[in-house]
Amino acid sequence: MELLVASAIGILTSAGLYLMLRLRTFPVIMGISLLTYAVNVFLFASGRLTVGAPPILGDADIYTDPLPQALVLTAIVISFGMTAVAVMMALGSYLGADDDRVNDPANDPEDVT
Amino acid sequence: MSHWIILPVILPAILAPFIVLAARHHIGIQRTLAVAGVAALIGIAAALAWQAADGTITIYQLGDWAAPFGIVLVADRLSTLMVLLTATLGLFVLLYAIGSGWDERGRHFHALFQFQLMGLMGAFLTGDLFNLFVFFEVLLIASYGLMIHSGGAVRLRAGVQYVLYNLLGSTLFLFALGALYAETGTLNMADLAVRIAQIDMGGTVGIRVAAVLLLLVFAVKAAVVPLHFWLPSSYAEAPGPVAALFAIMTKVGAYAIIRVYTLIFPPDLAATAGLYGLWLLPAALISVAIGMIGVLAARRLDRLVAYATIGSMGMVMVAISLFTPEGIAAALYYILHSTLSAATLFLIADLVRTGRGSMALRATAPMSGAALTAGMFFAAAIAMVGLPPLSGFVGKLLILDAAVASPLVVWIWAVVLGTSLICLVGFSRAGSVLFWKADAVQNPEVAVMPPAPSALAYVAVGGLLALMVALTVFAGPVYRHSTAIAAQLFDPAPYIGVVLDTPGKLSGDGAGDDAGHAEADKQESEDH
Numbered sequence: 086m087e088l089l090v091a092s093a094i095g096i097l098t099s100a101g102l103y104l105m106l107r108l109r110t111f112p113v114i115m116g117i118s119l120l121t122y123a124v125n126v127f128l129f130a131s132g133r134l135t136v137g138a139p140p141i142l143g144d145a146d147i148y149t150d151p152l153p154q155a156l157v158l159t160a161i162v163i164s165f166g167m168t169a170v171a172v173m174m175a176l177g178s179y180l181g182a183d184d185d186r187v188n189d190p191a192n193d194p195e196d197v198t
Numbered sequence: 199m200s201h202w203i204i205l206p207v208i209l210p211a212i213l214a215p216f217i218v219l220a221a222r223h224h225i226g227i228q229r230t231l232a233v234a235g236v237a238a239l240i241g242i243a244a245a246l247a248w249q250a251a252d253g254t255i256t257i258y259q260l261g262d263w264a265a266p267f268g269i270v271l272v273a274d275r276l277s278t279l280m281v282l283l284t285a286t287l288g289l290f291v292l293l294y295a296i297g298s299g300w301d302e303r304g305r306h307f308h309a310l311f312q313f314q315l316m317g318l319m320g321a322f323l324t325g326d327l328f329n330l331f332v333f334f335e336v337l338l339i340a341s342y343g344l345m346i347h348s349g350g351a352v353r354l355r356a357g358v359q360y361v362l363y364n365l366l367g368s369t370l371f372l373f374a375l376g377a378l379y380a381e382t383g384t385l386n387m388a389d390l391a392v393r394i395a396q397i398d399m400g401g402t403v404g405i406r407v408a409a410v411l412l413l414l415v416f417a418v419k420a421a422v423v424p425l426h427f428w429l430p431s432s433y434a435e436a437p438g439p440v441a442a443l444f445a446i447m448t449k450v451g452a453y454a455i456i457r458v459y460t461l462i463f464p465p466d467l468a469a470t471a472g473l474y475g476l477w478l479l480p481a482a483l484i485s486v487a488i489g490m491i492g493v494l495a496a497r498r499l500d501r502l503v504a505y506a507t508i509g510s511m512g513m514v515m516v517a518i519s520l521f522t523p524e525g526i527a528a529a530l531y532y533i534l535h536s537t538l539s540a541a542t543l544f545l546i547a548d549l550v551r552t553g554r555g556s557m558a559l560r561a562t563a564p565m566s567g568a569a570l571t572a573g574m575f576f577a578a579a580i581a582m583v584g585l586p587p588l589s590g591f592v593g594k595l596l597i598l599d600a601a602v603a604s605p606l607v608v609w610i611w612a613v614v615l616g617t618s619l620i621c622l623v624g625f626s627r628a629g630s631v632l633f634w635k636a637d638a639v640q641n642p643e644v645a646v647m648p649p650a651p652s653a654l655a656y657v658a659v660g661g662l663l664a665l666m667v668a669l670t671v672f673a674g675p676v677y678r679h680s681t682a683i684a685a686q687l688f689d690p691a692p693y694i695g696v697v698l699d700t701p702g703k704l705s706g707d708g709a710g711d712d713a714g715h716a717e718a719d720k721q722e723s724e725d726h
Binding site for chain 2: 105110113117120121123127130132133150152153160163164166167170171174175177182187
């Protein structure tokens with residue numbers, strides 16, 4: 086299971102980074118989403134991997150660390166919000182500049198003397 | 199338990215929704231509320247700083263849950279100083295935004311401004327790394343809104359870059375936190391300090407990875423080369439007052455580095471030894487060089503100031519990466535100076551843009567109010583370059599003095615002094631083109647003069663300049679205070695003691711001692 090989780094995190098991260106390097110808004114936003122999935126899985130794994138155990142203390146002998154679950158919950162909420170903001174701004178930028186590149190245009194209008 | 203510590207976070211957090219909900223159609227009420235709120239913040243911050251000045255460390259446990267599982271806010275000398283600096287800068291920037299009418303050119307400026315302040319205050323006060331992440335996000339999401347305030351295609355594109363860069367930084371931050379939690383099982387800073395010191399040399403790989411990742415995250419925030427690429431476009435395209443407020447945002451990175459690397463990974467920790475001297479110091483020196491060369495190469499005033507910000511941030515990082523008490527004390531003085539001077543220059547750049555209609559560094563007809571603006575630019579440039587008599591000179595002198603003990607002293611002196619010359623040339627060129635050459639232009643390009651900025655805008659810039667003069671005049675007391683801060687940072691035992699030993703809810707039966715994952719505290723962990 087460790088191998089599965091580790092390679093999932095690795096594949097998600099590398100795919101995310103690849104998409105980010107495309108420098109077009111839609112792939113970049115997809116890449117950011119993949120990266121946040123990767124980091125969320127990584128946060129789960131930071132509390133050690135336990136199968137079939139509840140994240141609460143109770144009658145059960147084994148329990149999984151509940152703190153990473155709380156961290157992931159917060160991280161998911163934040164990353165959803167951030168992705169929404171990024172999508173809105175990318176949309177605005179696309180509609181305003183009429184192309185979906187992320188990098189600066191070659192010639193800044195005010196630079197020309 | 200005193201509730202004053204949480205007020206700098208709560209006050210803007212209440213004010214901002216109130217402004218959005220109740221006062222969104224009345225710019226007058228918004229302005230009054232915003233100014234009153236920031237003025238109250240200054241009062242609270244000054245009181246907190248006064249309380250912490252004698253070395254008292256005050257803790258606030260949210261929901262009365264004890265650390266390390268509850269969330270805590272901690273007010274020591276360093277955090278109260280940064281809170282006071284933020285509140286003071288906030289007031290002048292707000293006055294400028296009102297005076298120049300920037301707050302009317304888009305919606306919700308004042309609400310976003312308050313949220314931004316809330317995030318900054320929280321980041322400075324929190325005693326918990328995950329909460330630091332949350333407050334980073336709060337201040338970032340407000341800054342995204344402020345950054346694209348009043349719109350435009352170029353600004354939006356710069357805004358998208360800024361957002362994506364910061365999202366990447368946030369993801370890295372979470373990876374670092376995950377690695378740290380996997381190794382130690384806690385994210386409270388004081389608790390981390392205790393536990394990391396106990397880890398033996400065999401198990402330090404994860405710690406080292408986490409330390410490097412955290413350093414990278416904070417270096418992104420502090421715009422240290424090679425992670426500075428987001429800064430020039432974002433700061434140059436942001437509205438003037440917003441860029442001025444952002445002057446404190448890079449300092450959040452510097453603050454976090456100081457806090458984390460004195461408390462959690464102190465310089466004598468074997469696991470992370472050599473991280474600063476080997477990696478951070480050269481990067482900081484290159485930042486200074488690149489920033490100052492950028493000043494010389496810039497073809498627009500706003501880019502020039504943005505590169506000057508990178509350079510002065512690099513200077514702060516040089517002082518920090520010495521990691522001696524003298525170095526940190528010099529860095530803190532330079533942080534005060536650099537925040538004020540960068541903010542002043544961004545506001546002056548906005549005055550110039552209002553007067554001439556363009557930021558390009560080429561001669562046009564004289565603008566209205568040129569004499570006053572030119573005088574202010576002159577003073578602010580002197581401060582930024584680091585010529586006597588203003589605070590930049592004192593700050594650089596302190597950094598040079600602190601660097602004497604370092605093995606890289608020759609490099610530091612050469613870079614700091616050499617780049618000061620380059621920066622001086624850059625600013626002189628900009629000033630002479632903008633203000634002196636203007637008289638030689640025969641046919642004005644603009645037939646109708648734009649209206650002169652209102653008096654309030656000049657009052658705000660003048661106020662910031664006056665603060666810099668005060669920082670120079672009272673350099674002695676300020677430096678004594680920053681030395682006291684450094685002394686407190688290099689003796690973290692009282693900080694750790696206050697955070698971990700203050701009892702809270704459910705800690706009467708001996709929990710809260712170092713029993714690992716104490717059972718009852720466990721369910722109430724982080725915020726959701």
